[in-house]
Amino acid sequence: MASLAVQGLAFGLDKPVVPIVTLAAMAQACRVATGALNVLVVLDARMGEVYWAQYRFDEEWIVVIEPTLSVPSAVMPVGEVSVCGNGLLAYPSEFSSDFSASTLTKNTLYEVRPHAAQIAQLADWAFQNGQSLAAREAQPLYLRNKIALTTSERLAKANSLSA
Numbered sequence: 001m002a003s004l005a006v007q008g009l010a011f012g013l014d015k016p017v018v019p020i021v022t023l024a025a026m027a028q029a030c031r032v033a034t035g036a037l038n039v040l041v042v043l044d045a046r047m048g049e050v051y052w053a054q055y056r057f058d059e060e061w062i063v064v065i066e067p068t069l070s071v072p073s074a075v076m077p078v079g080e081v082s083v084c085g086n087g088l089l090a091y092p093s094e095f096s097s098d099f100s101a102s103t104l105t106k107n108t109l110y111e112v113r114p115h116a117a118q119i120a121q122l123a124d125w126a127f128q129n130g131q132s133l134a135a136r137e138a139q140p141l142y143l144r145n146k147i148a149l150t151t152s153e154r155l156a157k158a159n160s161l162s163a
Contacts (some may be wrong), residue, residue, distance in 0.1 A: 017133055018126045019133065025114035027053075028114060029114040038054075044086050044089075045087075053068060065078065075095060
């Protein structure tokens with residue numbers, strides 16, 4: 001909703017917009033809170049899935065793994081990372097055994113949330129690097145088109161869990 005408001009205001013004022021991905025804003029919040037430079041963001045996407053991405057900070061954020069929607073067992077960070085987000089808490093037993101404690105640093109923040117200051121920092125960096133768009137060109141990044149399971153899908157899932 002906020003993105004539509006920003007887009008509408010920018011369109012009306014003939015100003016550019018800078019798209020900011022929520023996972024990147026979370027990585028920035030994690031860096032501010034812990035000083036982490038290698039960050040894995042994992043958010044509960046509901047329906048047994050997580051949104052996740054990995055970023056590395058070196059004067060600016062570099063995307064190591066693009067934003068992804070997957071089952072928890074498919075989360076495979078590259079190297080040692082600090083983790084932020086509620087995805088690990090939502091599905092603690094469903095992460096792959098390859099995604100072990102040795103991959104994680106001591107900096108694990110389950111409840112970190114980005115604030116407007118972190119979003120503004122990312123927007124400023126992106127704007128300074130020429131990453132703004134005309135308001136009419138801005139498109140949201142949707143990793144999932146389906147937002148809920150149907151009744152039959154929920155029943156089938158419940159039956160498979162009880163079997």
